[in-house]
Amino acid sequence: MEGLAIRASRPSVFCSLPGLDGDSQRKRPPSDVFLKLPAENRKIVANSASFHPISAVNVSAQASLTADFPALSETNLKERRVNGKEKAENIVWHESSICRCDRQQLLQQKGCVIWITGLSGSGKSTIACALSKALFERGKLTYTLDGDNVRHGLNRDLTFKSEHRTENIRRIGEVAKLFADVGVICIASLISPYRRDRDACRSLLPEGDFVEVFMDVPLPVCESRDPKGLYKLARAGKIKGFTGIDDPYEAPLNCEVVLKHTGEDSSCSPRQMAENIISYLQNKGYLEG
Amino acid sequence: MSTVGNSTNIFWQESPIGKAERQKLLNQKGCVVWITGLSGSGKSTLACSLSRELNNRGKLSYILDGDNLRHGLNKDLGFKAEDRVENIRRVGEVAKLFADAGLICIASLISPYRKDRDACREMMQDSSFIEVYMNMSLQLCEARDPKGLYKLARAGKIKGFTGIDDPYESPLNCEIELKEKEGECPSPVAMAEEVISYLEDKGFLQNE
Numbered sequence: 001m002e003g004l005a006i007r008a009s010r011p012s013v014f015c016s017l018p019g020l021d022g023d024s025q026r027k028r029p030p031s032d033v034f035l036k037l038p039a040e041n042r043k044i045v046a047n048s049a050s051f052h053p054i055s056a057v058n059v060s061a062q063a064s065l066t067a068d069f070p071a072l073s074e075t076n077l078k079e080r081r082v083n084g085k086e087k088a089e090n091i092v093w094h095e096s097s098i099c100r101c102d103r104q105q106l107l108q109q110k111g112c113v114i115w116i117t118g119l120s121g122s123g124k125s126t127i128a129c130a131l132s133k134a135l136f137e138r139g140k141l142t143y144t145l146d147g148d149n150v151r152h153g154l155n156r157d158l159t160f161k162s163e164h165r166t167e168n169i170r171r172i173g174e175v176a177k178l179f180a181d182v183g184v185i186c187i188a189s190l191i192s193p194y195r196r197d198r199d200a201c202r203s204l205l206p207e208g209d210f211v212e213v214f215m216d217v218p219l220p221v222c223e224s225r226d227p228k229g230l231y232k233l234a235r236a237g238k239i240k241g242f243t244g245i246d247d248p249y250e251a252p253l254n255c256e257v258v259l260k261h262t263g264e265d266s267s268c269s270p271r272q273m274a275e276n277i278i279s280y281l282q283n284k285g286y287l288e289g
Numbered sequence: 290m291s292t293v294g295n296s297t298n299i300f301w302q303e304s305p306i307g308k309a310e311r312q313k314l315l316n317q318k319g320c321v322v323w324i325t326g327l328s329g330s331g332k333s334t335l336a337c338s339l340s341r342e343l344n345n346r347g348k349l350s351y352i353l354d355g356d357n358l359r360h361g362l363n364k365d366l367g368f369k370a371e372d373r374v375e376n377i378r379r380v381g382e383v384a385k386l387f388a389d390a391g392l393i394c395i396a397s398l399i400s401p402y403r404k405d406r407d408a409c410r411e412m413m414q415d416s417s418f419i420e421v422y423m424n425m426s427l428q429l430c431e432a433r434d435p436k437g438l439y440k441l442a443r444a445g446k447i448k449g450f451t452g453i454d455d456p457y458e459s460p461l462n463c464e465i466e467l468k469e470k471e472g473e474c475p476s477p478v479a480m481a482e483e484v485i486s487y488l489e490d491k492g493f494l495q496n497e
Binding site: 097098102103106107129132133136139141142143145151152153154157167171174175177178179181182183184204 | 299305306310311314315337340341344347349350351352353361362365375379382383385386387389390391392412
């Protein structure tokens with residue numbers, strides 16, 4: 001297959017959003033970073049001569065067990081006492097943790113999710129492989145979440161019932177989001193046939209960090225490949241609800257990259273297509289810290 | 290429960306870039322540091338300190354915090370017994386993926402039941418599951434009460450709160466145990482250094 005149409009651009013935002021650990025926006029923190037907070041956010045610590053910081057005060061999911069429980073104020077604080085006294089009477093000094101920016105600096109790349117979608121046999125895993133290899137050769141860290149691999153572990157409790165398929169995609173989206181927060185270029189390679197489910201994953205991430213790649217390969221071509229013999233089984237009625245045969249595939253309406261099949265005798269290799277995706281990432285700044 | 294009737298349609302996808310390559314790139318070995326202990330024992334504090342010290346050494350780590358995950362991946366889970374088990378299972382599976390990616394994954398959650406923690410240990414095929422037990426007294430934890438939960442539990446507003454009306458099963462064979470010394474808790478940096486020494490000795494902070 002060959003041919004690459006790169007749909008232009010969603011705006012990308014880099015390194016300007018707090019990570020999951022709720023850190024502020026900065027490029028490189030000094031070794032000790034303290035935030036001043038007003039007195040009303042102060043937490044009374046246990047009276048002890050020794051230094052022991054208090055861990056974060058969060059709204060805990062456990063705290064919402066009973067319906068009449070009032071919500072705690074939500075802050076991400078650690079308190080520090082120096083020589084048994086607070087540093088100043090009404091000020092509490094708080095220490096920050098490692099943020100996404102620190103990791104991006106370490107890795108010299110920005111985390112994102114490359115979501116490769118398409119029919120079975122359209123070449124998703126092939127491109128995922130080629131992409132991870134090409135990025136590795138550039139010294140970039142990737143990790144591939146493949147629908148099949150994840151179903152052996154995290155999602156092994158799920159079947160192919162409709163609600164479980166949605167849950168499969170949701171969980172993969174959440175995990176991909178975590179990987180992106182680490183700073184990893186996370187490649188998710190799965191049929192993910194429903195627009196709504198893919199869009200839900202997109203909405204988990206900051207604008208620009210979700211790069212949807214559509215393997216635009218006609219059904220007859222996929223079926224003629226039939227790498228896992230699944231189309232044959234589906235045609236014989238041995239698999240029900242198989243995407244493309246008796247379950248729909250909803251093509252993306254507004255994805256970042258379209259890899260369009262233009263002929264089996266074309267000379268565009270998976271590696272060349274991967275390089276096109278890499279160009280996109282480079283242009284958007286994901287291959288630098 | 291495996292995917293009934295579907296397992297023959299699922300294949301392992303081989304990739305030329307594997308754990309070995311990623312570890313070489315990162316110059317470290319992926320592993321899971323599983324920090325367990327009562328609420329208020331200092332798990333998150335240690336996790337934070339450890340992550341910072343590792344970053345200072347140029348090592349890539351990431352914290353999986355029970356609370357954070359409950360807002361994302363595990364937001365569909367409540368606090369029924371089976372949901373708690375599922376919560377831990379999913380964290381274990383994600384931690385395994387992170388370790389496979391070459392990261393030092395720091396999981397910081399009460400995880401009170403031995404069976405659930407051991408199940409996570411078994412998910413890791415090699416000995417890259419490092420259990421860190423924050424062995425702090427209930428008295429100390431309750432005195433801290435960083436989230437005000439002990440107070441609520443004592444007032445009966447939270448049921449099944451670990452340490453008050455739900456058991457904490459301490460590890461029988463953990464890799465690292467951190468405890469009070471003469472009634473005082475070591476500093477987060479000191480505790481992080483102890484974990485780092487262990488990781489160093491076992492070769493996780495380099496790639497041979």
